[in-house]
Amino acid sequence: MTEIAQRYRRCADVVERTIAGVRDDQWANPSPCAAWTARDVVGHLLDMHGHVLRPAGRTLHPEPAVRDDPLGAFRLARAEVAAVLDDPELAGTECDTPAGRMTVERQIDGVLTNDLVLHGWDLARATGQDDTMPPEDVARLWAANAAVPAELMAKYRTPGAFGPGVEVFGPEVPVAEDAPLQDRLLGFIGRDPNWTPPGQLPDQLPA
Template sequence: MTIVSEDTLMLLERAVLQTGRIVSGVESGQTSLPTPCGNWDVGRLLQHVVGQDLHNFTVAARGETPDWAEPPQALGNAWSVDYQERAQRLLSTWREADRDAEVAGPGGRLAPLIDRADQQITELSVHAWDLARATGQGSHLDPEVAAYALAWGQRMLQPAFRGADKAFGPEVSVPDGAPVQDRLAGWFGRDPAWQPPAAR
């Protein structure tokens, strides 16, 4: 167990906690609201984060390969309770894992298992921003977590992954001196100035 591994796990825990606070702040009447995440409304984004991400992240933390084509797990009205249960399962799996074990990474190269947490930190951070902005909870992310997510995203998100039929839209230009959560949002194709239609 290395210091780097411990630092990464700490950042993941903070990302999980941050997203959990935002998920718990989503009200039942807000599920049909639009989000900055493509054509997904709040309900669909919750389904993705709570019903798919957390399960697949846990599979990845075990050293296995998630099936992202598998439909999200069922999600009822108590999405905050579901989130907390699945998030604790994820973190427990990471704490018990051999984080230095070599597993297949991007492109099939071998990498330490803990490297898989980088994508999880990033995914949670970006979707936390989406949900917070869509539901009027502000969009001030933990700056260290956001900076870590941005740095990983800038290394990994290649132009070939962007486009109308791809997972990510074009980068939205953001000044270098803008808050880190704005630069993170822009890098992942969100407009940092996005507001819900009722707030425009």
């Protein structure tokens, strides 16, 4: 198993546990992503699984739907992606992306795996679960984003630059320079690390 395949599985494990921890009455909770509920966050992650599968000639099975079984839908989607990563020919297929031409494996790593880390935080925060990101992923994402050229980063922050309704990062949220790296990363990508669901105080969040 390659390092990329291992990283994807590890990050998917975290998100799967978070999805499994969502109570039935929490799926309509607002999330740190404006206009998205907790269920919408999972729906986005499933859409991204479908996106990275297309260059490999694969598609997601339409059932179960996220509206009916978010956990089942995620488990099926991650199995499809894992199968591609485990096939050297499919993983090595080249495709065109906004960041340039690369292999399917690299696109999965740079787009989907990173999305799992960041949106895993969104889902955990929306549903009152432990939202601590793995430190190695925080450090990796911080270094990767710091290396993005300013022109491309500006495009990432421009709604619709990569297609209708697509917004990669929001406007940067100011965070203290001495704040934990996770908070600084969240602020950089446009999240307020102190966001709490309406009606909930910051000190009511899980430690």
